[in-house]
Ligand SMILES: Cc1ncc(C[n+]2csc(CCOP(=O)(O)OP(=O)(O)O)c2C)c(N)n1
């Protein structure tokens with residue numbers, strides 16, 4: 001294509017179109033609304049459908065319903081709306097229905113500061129809905145990456161039958177950068193679903209590490225979907241001998257595919273004893289701080305997580321073995337730092353936090369590298 | 372009878388209440404149920420919900436629809452458990468949200484008959500917002516609201532349709548909130564087809580449900596039922612059979628109602644059974660298809 005100036009939220013909209021998303025349901029909320037606006041304009045052009053629902057609970061429900069009907073589906077929201085979506089995000093996780101949820105994080109808690117950036121939904125993205133469940137969350141650091149990770153979100157969602165959260169923030173969402181998007185025709189995601197009737201179908205076949213394919217409604221398999229604990233046919237069950245094999249498969253289904261799911265960028269320096277680990281908009285601060293630190297002679301590694309859930313445990317653990325101290329800058333009071341501390345121990349981690357709507361500055365990171 | 376109901380109400384299962392061995396083979400309607408699902412149902416014996424299930428099966432059959440082309444979407448509650456037994460594409464969702472899930476499904480598959488099954492709490496308390504908006508949009512969904520005037524599944528708390536002054540586990544001194552007239556609400560919100568009958572009048576339910584499914588627009592049938600296990604017990608209304616019979620005496624057909632004098636109409640306390648609205652308005656998914664055609668045709 002050609003180089004265009006666009007904001008992260010637009011790139012997310014284009015990423016959805018490129019990935020084959022053909023249904024969007026949402027409720028307007030700053031700073032995510034541009035995603036809805038661009039898709040209301042672009043979806044009908046490609047035969048897709050857009051609807052503005054009465055609230056975020058309904059939006060989340062509608063994208064699940066449309067997904068069951070065979071359309072790749074997405075919604076976008078921010079803090080308050082993300083909170084409202086939680087019950088149905090759990091529904092999608094439990095019933096293993098693919099869908100993509102964009103959360104353009106704004107400052108919370110509650111109504112907070114609609115136009116200010118934050119990374120305060122890291123833990124909510126992982127544990128916002130009740131009960132144990134697998135989930136994937138991706139976090140872009142640039143406008144181009146917002147496009148790429150949106151495409152990736154659809155791919156992972158379809159492949160592993162799970163809701164995928166694109167956890168971005170107001171800075172990436174509203175920041176404009178020149179980007180050269182690829183020709184959408186070059187982006188062809190495989191079909192992971194059953195779109196035709198072909199033999200017997202066991203909707204929730206339990207083979208550990210296995211992800212049984214989803215059959216779209218209407219193709220001839222008249223089966224049942226429920227978010228009650230269910231047996232392999234999808235019917236509710238209270239029998240522990242039916243629940244246990246399901247639990248085992250469900251909660252381990254991402255584990256065997258971490259190579260495919262975990263994405264991170266590393267910029268290593270031989271002999272580095274210090275590292276900065278970050279994600280999203282804070283990764284931009286971190287990169288800048290790394291350059292300044294290196295210019296003044298400090299040996300510093302940089303690790304940028306693009307997949308934050310599942311947490312890249314092995315990679316962070318390995319980083320902890322290489323360096324003495326890991327600086328974790330983030331626009332919250334240390335949510336991802338909890339995970340880093342879990343892997344490498346509290347003593348090795350230095351949190352650099354800011355939760356007032358302003359970015360962490362490179363100077364704050366440099367100070368942390370000193371102290 | 373399901374464990375949760377037995378537990379909630381301290382009931383013992385009477386094996387004698389379970390159906391005879393050949394119950395499945397004896398009924399034409401039951402033959403249409405799912406073959407791979409374990410029966411009996413979770414419902415208390417004598418519950419009216421099963422009558423609505425029968426009416427729905429007969430209506431779909433009567434219309435000659437292919438089972439593959441029918442999707443049932445339900446919320447949470449005793450009523451919302453219905454789809455699990457039925458041989459269609461069935462989606463048991465979250466409490467109150469059936470119509471929102473159904474909206475997405477209908478937009479993805481406009482060719483499918485999408486039917487939402489909800490209880491009164493499901494449709495009008497937690498799901499009230501989705502109910503009025505699905506009607507306003509004239510989304511091509513058939514909503515079936517089984518109104519038993521109570522939260523049955525959770526053991527008898529008052530709902531938005533519990534009559535004034537009657538008791539519930541959370542209204543031990545009598546309910547002080549006036550109930551929602553479901554049909555009036557659907558009419559006001561813009562539904563294309565609105566009808567009400569009771570589980571005593573099963574054949575009338577068959578008819579209304581089949582008309583509702585045929586409607587290309589948002590259609591709503593209120594099936595007035597009862598919950599003898601909770602509401603009936605607390606309000607001393609007798610057995611399931613007593614409550615079923617009462618529906619005959621406490622309801623009146625639309626025609627009979629029409630023949631009442633103005634004064635009798637004002638004083639009427641009976642449930643009016645009938646088809647209150649049957650109009651044609653642009654159905655949402657048709658409107659969206661036209662929009663796509665327009666935009667793809669080059670309109671800006
Ligand atoms: C979000 C949420 N809140 C509460 C409940 C508990 N709950 C389950 S069913 C129900 C009420 C059911 O009443 P109704 O919709 O009238 O159906 P019925 O059981 O009477 O058929 C409630 C409150 C729930 N499942 N989910």
Ligand code: SF4
Nearest residue numbers: 414415418449523598
């Ligand atoms: S509605 Fe009442 S009678 Fe019917 S199954 Fe539920 S608790 Fe039992």
Ligand SMILES: [Mg+2]
Nearest residue numbers: 490491521523
């Ligand atoms: Mg009820």
